[in-house]
Amino acid sequence: MAPVKTIAAISTAPGMAGVAILRISGPAAGHVLRALTRRLPRPRVATYSTLYDPVGGTPIDSALVLWFPAPRSFTGEDVAELQVHGGRAVTAATLRAVLTVDGVRPAEPGEFTRRAFENGKLDLAAVEGLADLLAAETEAQRRQAYAQYGGRIANVGEALRVNLVNALALVEATIDFPDEDDVGTSALGDARRRIEELDRQVLALLADSDRGERIRDGLRVAIAGPPNAGKSTLLNTLAGRDVAIVSPIAGTTRDALEVHLDLDGVAFVLTDTAGLRAGADPIELEGIRRARSRIRSADLVLFLQSADAEAVIDPDWDAGQEVKIWHVQTQIDRFGPDMAADHFFRHRISAVEGIGIRELLADLATFGRDHAGGEPAVLVRERHRAVFADLHRALADGLLIRDWSQETELVAENLRAGLSALGRATGRVDVEAVLDVVFSSFCIGK
Incomplete structure (x- = not known):
């Protein structure tokens, strides 16, 4: 069996920051500390040290150094951590110095965690x-x-x-x-x-x-309805930015567009789907087919109909479906405050004017809490x-x-x-x- 190599990598995100952390794991981790700090610090005690280039002997940076002898470490091997100033030049110079030590190589993605698994520190779940x-x-x-x-x-x-x-x-x-x-x-x-x-x-x-x-992937909410019901406008309003193209031309949305939202601590994936109608061209028909597929797999459907449309349900997908549906009347700003209420609709909104949006978001947040509440699931x-x-x-x-x-x-x-x-x-x-x-x-x- 080949000898175990010592691995090293920067564990913090690249770029300028207050502190960057460099991790070393393997049999040569202690040798790295002696080469860079000229001593081996006390185990599990943060020690202030100057880091030196092992080749030229010039100082690199001042750092906090941590030493975790095996097996009491994250990976179960000898582990060292160097907490240096977070500039790009400092972190690059520190990593180069570590890699000059014999037996040390750059870590692969996930290699520290894989060693923890292989050494019995973590199970796969x-x-x-x-x-x-x-x-x-x-x-x-x-x-x-x-x-x-x-x-x-x-x-x-x-x-x-x-x-x-x-x-x-x-x-x-x-x-x-x-x-x-x-x-x-x-x-x-x-x-x-x-x-x-x-x-x-x-x-x-x-x-x-x-x-x-x-909970892990996000609750799926499909925004559906006939063309020009305000689906893309609602998606843009909820996202707080222009995600979908808004146009009065029917069939503008051909493919599903997704937006990820955090509502009261629960992840949602909102999908703007193609308008449901008959007599569309072949490309739009494919978009409608995909829309129906998204609707069938959704946890919740917001079925939009404009205020000047009759309150009907698209029979091609609603009949026999177990998907939860909220009927939403849109564009109510076009008809003034005297427009009669219609209790068929769960919400009445104007995405352009922001009318009813706060109430819709609050209702969605409650829906999320009802589905994500209680003790965390075991199988995820x-x-x-x-x-x-x-x-x-x-x-x-x-x-x-x-x-x-x-x-x-x-x-x-x-x-x-x-x-x-x-x-x-x-x-x-x-x-x-x-x-x-x-x-x-x-x-x-x-």
Whole structure:
């Protein structure tokens, strides 16, 4: 096996800043500190030092230096951190000096975190939580990501694993001691009750996984309606900038345009869709097809109709759909304050004049809180959902066997398949195929 190389990288964002942090991890980390600071500081104590170029001996900068001997470090290896002044020239000179030390090379994206995973400091679900924490833009995303990083899946999975192992032990005991008929019958009955309860817990987690993905990716809101209903104008108003082209010509919007909003700590993805109408040209028809697809996959549809249009629902997509729909009457400024209220519409707005926009945003924020509230979800990624779906299938296959005493070995095999699925949740088994994808999403220095 090739010797482990020491890696180094700037962990803070490029550009001018008050402080920049350079991280070093690996067997030569202590040698780097001696080469640059001419001493090894006390472990886990911030030490003020002058950094020197190891080649020429000239001073580079004054810095705070931290030394974390293995295994008590983020990666589980010897780790050093240099907190220098955040100018480009300072950080570049410091990194060049570190890389002159023998055995040190630049880190790849996510390599520090990957070493933490490989050294048992983080499981795979915690790594994914860390990636989500770095990408979090809203309070709900932060809370959920931090719960993942803190081991939420690992804790829930461990409780499930203990119960599953106990049930499997009871089943295997009847295989190992087949002559104890009374004990065997009692043990199998106990094991089956445990598995039934486990499967109920797994199904509850799967049912809540959609909420976790919505918080992570954003609640999807489609702005739909006929041409010239004010969809693009509303999108621009909510975004606070010109995102979509606004024109009185029907069919101007041909493709879906997205805007990301943070409403009261919850992420939303608002999509402006093509106007729904018949008799359009082939290109516009493709835009309408895409609009209907976005509508079907949305968590909420704002169906806009101008104040001078009849209050109708587009039958081609509304009939039989389970999508939540809010009917919104637009352009009410064109008809004056004496216009009669129509209770068919949840909101009556003028995006141009700002009438009703504050109330619409408040209603959307409440919708977001209702969907993102409560404890953070356990399953927040498609990978998590797939793993727990495999666990459910393994348990369900075991429960489909009516007489466990006649097919005990098959029952045990199904329960072992469930244990294997749980191992994949935290990266204990069979995850090599996903590792490169997960760690490539990290920036260099993390």
